[in-house]
Amino acid sequence: MKILIVEDEPELLKSIKTYLSQNNFLCDIADNIREARDRILDSEYDCVILDITFPVGSGFEILRKIKEIKKNCGVLIISAKDSLDDKLLGLELGADDYMTKPFHLPELAARLHAINRRRNFEGNDLLIVDKLVVNVQDKYVKTDTGNIELTRKEFDLLLYFISNKNKVVTKQSIIDYLWGDQADMTDNYDLIYVHIKNLRKKLIDKGCPDYISAVYGMGYRFSVKTQVPGI
Structure with missing residues (x-):
């Protein structure tokens, strides 16, 4: 956060x-x-x-x-x-x-x-986002095929995408969100590409659709059709 x-x-x-x-x-x-x-x-x-x-x-x-x-x-x-x-x-x-x-x-x-x-x-610790089950408090992600082991930055990136689902987010906004005051030290987008590539691979390997798409000249979009709050 x-x-x-x-x-x-x-x-x-x-x-x-x-x-x-x-x-x-x-x-x-x-x-x-x-x-x-x-x-x-x-x-x-x-x-x-x-x-x-x-x-x-x-x-x-x-x-x-x-x-x-x-x-x-x-x-x-x-x-x-x-x-x-x-x-x-x-x-x-x-x-x-x-x-x-x-x-x-x-x-x-x-x-x-x-x-x-x-x-x-919506006040929930547990989110069900299409095939994903995300526990916000305990910081774990799973699908019906098992847990998805994410790094801290990958988990934060996933939550950022979910909170902005179906919207375009810029590369700079991702950098600002993930690195804050240290964002100025990130003088290129290589780290963003690496984190997004790794996150996409881990989600797809567990049977998820490719939620993350590049929007040319703008940034990325995390596209899902459904989001049902957990209990």
């Missing part, structure tokens, strides 16, 4: 990023409103962790910008203010959840997973 952390307390920002990175989140950071706005405009995120109190500006500005440009990302507000008015305003502006500081980092991660499931997978 790709996350943007918007927080101006250096130690808290470091703690959140370190913990989430160790638990398989891909994290970008911003310690001021201007940088947060730029990142929101330039990149795609599954969720934004958003403080609302800054020396200059307010986190509510970021919420309004997300709503204005219709970004499809979750928002989890973190704030030292336990104010009902702030909570109500945040939810009214489109936030998905609100946590009051201090909080436990495992709970923060659990709430991020819950937001992602609600927004992208």
Whole structure:
């Protein structure tokens, strides 16, 4: 899951990023409103962790910008203010959840997973996508012929395709999603080709159709006819 952390307390920002990175989140950071706005405009995120109190500006500005440009990302507000008015305003502006500081980092991660499931997978940990059974929480994929052993990047890539099923996604959006702040180090698309080639082969070897097709000059499309949520 790709996350943007918007927080101006250096130690808290470091703690959140370190913990989430160790638990398989891909994290970008911003310690001021201007940088947060730029990142929101330039990149795609599954969720934004958003403080609302800054020396200059307010986190509510970021919420309004997300709503204005219709970004499809979750928002989890973190704030030292336990104010009902702030909570109500945040939810009214489109936030998905609100946590009051201090909080436990495992709970923060659990709430991020819950937001992602609600927004992208109708709240389900288990997805049935044509011939695929995908467990979002436990990170495994199988078909009726057995488990499909995927690397972490291949699993993340598959989830990205599923959450954008039947849509064209660009090569650059895939790079940004999989590598985040390290995307600038990826100066060609060779890694994308390798990951997609390996993912396609593993799916086909387990009896799946060739879901992934190249769209000339644009990117790739993951095409499926059915998606039935699991229970």
